[in-house]
Amino acid sequence: QEPQASGLPEYIKIVEVGPRDGLQNEKVIVPTDIKIELINRLSKTGLPAVEVTSFVSSKWVPQMADHKEVMRGIERHPGVQYPVLTPNLQGFHSAIAAGATEVSVFGAASESFSKMNINCSIEESIEKFEEVAKSARNMNIPVRGYVSCALGCPYEGSIIPAKVAEVSKRLYSIGCYEISLGDTIGVGTPGSMKKLLEAVMKEIPLSALAVHCHDTYGQALANILTAIQMGVSVVDSSVSGLGGCPYAKGATGNVATEDVIYMLNGLGIKTGVNLHAVMEAGDFICTALNKKTNSKVAQASFNTGTI
Amino acid sequence: SSQNVVPTPVKINLINMLSETGLQVIEATSFVSPKWVPQMADHSEVLQGIRKVPGISYPVLTPNLKGFQAAVAAGAKEVSIFGAASELFTRKNINCSIEESLERFHEVMAAARTANIPVRGYVSCVLGCPYEGKISAAKVAEVSKKMYSMGCYEISLGDTIGVGTPGSMRDMLSVVMQEVPVGALAVHCHDTYGQALANILVALQMGVSVVDASVAGLGGCPYARGASGNVATEDLVYMLNGLGIHTGVDLQKLMDTGTFICNALNRRTNSKVSQASCRL
Numbered sequence: 402q403e404p405q406a407s408g409l410p411e412y413i414k415i416v417e418v419g420p421r422d423g424l425q426n427e428k429v430i431v432p433t434d435i436k437i438e439l440i441n442r443l444s445k446t447g448l449p450a451v452e453v454t455s456f457v458s459s460k461w462v463p464q465m466a467d468h469k470e471v472m473r474g475i476e477r478h479p480g481v482q483y484p485v486l487t488p489n490l491q492g493f494h495s496a497i498a499a500g501a502t503e504v505s506v507f508g509a510a511s512e513s514f515s516k517m518n519i520n521c522s523i524e525e526s527i528e529k530f531e532e533v534a535k536s537a538r539n540m541n542i543p544v545r546g547y548v549s550c551a552l553g554c555p556y557e558g559s560i561i562p563a564k565v566a567e568v569s570k571r572l573y574s575i576g577c578y579e580i581s582l583g584d585t586i587g588v589g590t591p592g593s594m595k596k597l598l599e600a601v602m603k604e605i606p607l608s609a610l611a612v613h614c615h616d617t618y619g620q621a622l623a624n625i626l627t628a629i630q631m632g633v634s635v636v637d638s639s640v641s642g643l644g645g646c647p648y649a650k651g652a653t654g655n656v657a658t659e660d661v662i663y664m665l666n667g668l669g670i671k672t673g674v675n676l677h678a679v680m681e682a683g684d685f686i687c688t689a690l691n692k693k694t695n696s697k698v699a700q701a702s703f704n705t706g707t708i
Numbered sequence: 709s710s711q712n713v714v715p716t717p718v719k720i721n722l723i724n725m726l727s728e729t730g731l732q733v734i735e736a737t738s739f740v741s742p743k744w745v746p747q748m749a750d751h752s753e754v755l756q757g758i759r760k761v762p763g764i765s766y767p768v769l770t771p772n773l774k775g776f777q778a779a780v781a782a783g784a785k786e787v788s789i790f791g792a793a794s795e796l797f798t799r800k801n802i803n804c805s806i807e808e809s810l811e812r813f814h815e816v817m818a819a820a821r822t823a824n825i826p827v828r829g830y831v832s833c834v835l836g837c838p839y840e841g842k843i844s845a846a847k848v849a850e851v852s853k854k855m856y857s858m859g860c861y862e863i864s865l866g867d868t869i870g871v872g873t874p875g876s877m878r879d880m881l882s883v884v885m886q887e888v889p890v891g892a893l894a895v896h897c898h899d900t901y902g903q904a905l906a907n908i909l910v911a912l913q914m915g916v917s918v919v920d921a922s923v924a925g926l927g928g929c930p931y932a933r934g935a936s937g938n939v940a941t942e943d944l945v946y947m948l949n950g951l952g953i954h955t956g957v958d959l960q961k962l963m964d965t966g967t968f969i970c971n972a973l974n975r976r977t978n979s980k981v982s983q984a985s986c987r988l
Contacts, residue, residue, distance in 0.1 A: 407878070587984070590950020591909055619943040619980030620950070623905040626874055652984040660902040667873020667903070697902030697936060701870070701929070 410634035412671045414449050416581070416611065417658055419686070420471075421452040421486060423643025425464050426654055427690060433467040435689045437474040440483075442685060443640065444475070446678035448658075450482040452505070456492035472499040484545055488519065493533045497540065504537060505545040506530040508572055510565040511554035514585075518549075527571050534576040546577030547613065551597055552589030552624075555648040562600035570604040579609050581637055584624065586648050587617025591627040598631050611635035614656050616695075617646045621656035622664055629670070636661060641683035642695025657696035659683060716750045718972045720757040725965040726923065727761045730957040731941075735788070736766040739775035752782040767828055771802070773815040780823060787820060788828040789813045791855055793848040794837035797868075810854055817859045829860030830896065834880055835872030835907075838931040845883035853887040862892050864920055867907065869931050870900025874910040881914050894918035897939050899978075900929045904939035905947055912953070919944060924966035925978025940979035942966055 420440050424431055436454075443451045453475060459466030472485065484503040487493040496504055508526055509515045515523045530546070537544045550557075551565045569580045582601065589597070594612075601610065612628040612635075614621040625636055642657030662676045680699050687694045694700060719737075726734050736758060742749030755768060760783075767786040770776040779787055791809060792798045798806050820827045833840075834848045852863045865884065872880075877895075884893065895911040895918075897904040908919055925940030945957050963982050970977045977983060 590947050592951040617980065617984045618946055619905060619940070620947055622902060623909045623947055626906045626909060646984070649984045653980060657902070663901055664873050664903055664906055668875040697900065700936075701900045 407668075408632075409629055409668060409670060410632065412634065412673075413629065413665055414611075414635045415658065415661065415672050415674055416450040416452065416484075416635060416637045417443055417448045417640060418452045418613070418637050418655065419443070419640040419643045419658065421455055421465070422637075423639040423641075423655055425455065425462060426644035426647060427464070427692075429690050429692075430464055431689065433470050433474065435686070436467070436471050439640075439682060439686050439689075440471070440475045442682040443679070444478040444481050446682060447672070447674040448481065448679070449673060450484060453483045453485050453501075455486035455488075456496040456499075456501075457486060457488050469495070469499045472496070472501060487533055489529050490532045490536065493536055497542070501542070503543045503545070504533065505547060506533055506572070506577070507547045507549060508568050509549040509554075510560050510568050511550040511557045513556035514550045514554050517556060523568060527568075527575065530572070531575045538576055544577050545579045545581060546572030546575075547581045547583055548572065549583045549585045551582040552584040552593050553586055555586050562597045565597060566600045566604045569601050573605050573609065579611055579635060580605055581611040581613045581635070583613040583637075584615050584621075586646060587615030587620065587652075587654070589614065589624050590618075590620050591623050594624045594627045595631065598628060598633065602631070607632045608634070611637060613637035615646060615654050616642065616656045617649055617652045617654060622660060625656070625661060626664070629668075640679055640696075641687050641699065643686065643690075653695050655695075657683075657694070657698070659696040659698040663698045712973070713747055713749075714973065716753050716757065718969075719750070719754050722923075722965065722969050722972075723754070723758045723766075725961075725968060727759060727764055729961040729965060730955070731962075732763065732956065733765045733767065736768050738769035738771075739779040739782075739784075740769060740771050752778065755779070755782040755784060770816060772812055773819060776816045776819055780825070784825070786826050786828070787816070788830060789816060789855070789860070790830045790832065791851050792832040792837075793843050793851050794833040794840045796839040797833050797837050800839060806851060810851075810858070813855075813858060821859060826861050827859060828862045828864060829855035829858075830864045830866055831855065832866045832868045834865040835867040835876045836869055838869050845880040848880055849884045849887045852884050852893075856888045856892060862894055862918065863888055864894040864896045864918070866896040866920075867898050867904075869929060870898030870903065870937070872897065872907050873901075873903050874906050877907045877910045878914065881911060881916070885914070890915040891917070894920060896920035898929060898937050899925065899939045900936055905943060908939070908944065909947070912951075923962060923979075924970050924982065926969065926973075936978050938978075940966075940977070940981070942979040942981040946981045 454468040454471045455465040487504040614624045638658040638661045639655035644654040646652045646654040737751040737754045738748040770787040921941035921944045922938035927938040929937040
């Protein structure tokens with residue numbers, strides 16, 4: 402297959418968010434050693450980036466209370482990035498002290514979501530991130546920016562693409578090397594994804610864009626396909642589709658890394674990732690969490706014994 | 709392919725509810741021997757029992773002339789026949805070669821033509837076979853062309869085990885479209901590997917405008933125990949609505965129908981849209 406002939410990227414970077422975004426949205430608190438084991442297994446799959454933990458107050462996110470231990474406990478494989486979330490300067494310093502070499506900041510395209518989530522306006526949040534970005538620049542630490550509610554908000558409903566573009570541009574201008582556009586409640590469709598990207602691509606270079614799609618309405622792979630058809634070459638996903646949706650009880654959240662890789666393999670797009678190894682890491686964490694995988698590829702493969 | 713045999717009144721109610729959603733085609737039943745498919749033993753009662761809404765088509769499967777005649781006697785106005793792009797699959801499923809299976813259909817086609825009954829053709833295993841593995845696009849095109857030439861007005865290309873991806877879908881369609889006009893093509897994608905909507909999107913981008921789906925994603929995959937099969941109509945309609953593509957289908961009524969049949973079958977829906985929208 403010739404991805405270039407079809408206008409698709411030759412290579413797609415997968416950013417694995419299972420250990421952070423995934424586990425954060427799972428009900429069961431996972432022991433530190435299991436988290437470390439999961440990350441170590443993911444490090445061996447060929448994934449170029451694994452989001453490790455979040456340096457946020459344990460009062461708000463108990464699942465991530467062991468951030469220091471996890472950061473210090475994991476194996477660091479050459480060629481793999483290990484970003485961590487740092488909501489403010491305090492979290493940033495704590496992250497660096499624990500050995501972090503890349504950080505992420507989370508903005509939102511919705512004022513209501515920003516207020517409800519982190520109790521401040523979008524602009525106030527970006528001012529905090531600017532402090533983080535300044536310190537990070539001084540220490541040569543790359544910063545990734547996330548924009549939540551890019552295709553819809555649980556409080557405001559529809560979100561205008563121009564607003565997402567504006568917030569993305571702010572994050573990019575304070576020094577984020579990459580902006581991950583998050584369909585936080587999974588309501589997006591190929592139609593809204595296209596409109597979103599057209600707006601954002603006017604402000605941010607394509608190579609600095611990533612998509613973070615949720616599969617709550619089953620649209621994630623179709624949305625990701627749309628994004629890569631438009632030239633996006635960085636995709637976030639979560640092993641086993643870890644992480645439900647806190648806004649729709651019982652519904653799924655993150656798209657499963659296995660299902661994304663299966664699709665990219667079928668398109669002849671390189672990822673460097675070994676699908677079988679990811680499925681095994683997924684099997685490990687699902688067993689530890691005593692839950693069924695959200696990955697259809699894993700479900701189908703374990704039942705037939707084939708990929 | 710649900711485990712327990714569904715009572716006839718439940719089937720009839722399901723079809724009647726689907727008839728209220730705006731769907732224009734509802735596959736009602738299969739005139740196949742109850743020995744092979746016990747679930748469809750009540751085919752005549754179902755076809756005779758449903759409310760036939762004007763403007764809606766209720767095709768039924770007819771594997772041979774006997775089935776066709778029984779279908780017509782029960783009031784069928786459209787029938788479907790099933791071919792496959794895999795020799796091994798055909799042999800295992802109906803104990804003959806592809807060529808032999810198509811010959812059997814000649815009788816059905818002749819009778820259908822006489823009775824002015826449209827025939828839809830299905831081709832299974834278009835993106836992979838549980839026995840043969842990879843399937844060549846050329847073979848799919850060959851079988852499709854034969855069925856189209858025999859008189860099928862539409863050919864539904866089935867990714868029977870759901871292994872297809874947007875890449876293989878694109879490759880297969882580009883070859884098939886050289887033999888069958890795109891206006892006569894439909895896609896029947898299974899979601900066993902989560903690829904269905906992405907595959908359907910590619911098919912739409914290439915000009916296909918007929919898509920098969922199953923309310924609540926009913927129907928597992930007999931080749932991968934516990935895995936899903938058909939793509940959920942609700943999830944498909946959600947995507948098409950988002951693309952601004954007109955379907956005429958009322959998503960809420962469709963979801964209500966899905967809720968009905970899942971309750972009747974005592975099982976959870978396979979539709980993510982339904983799961984997400986239910987805030988219980």
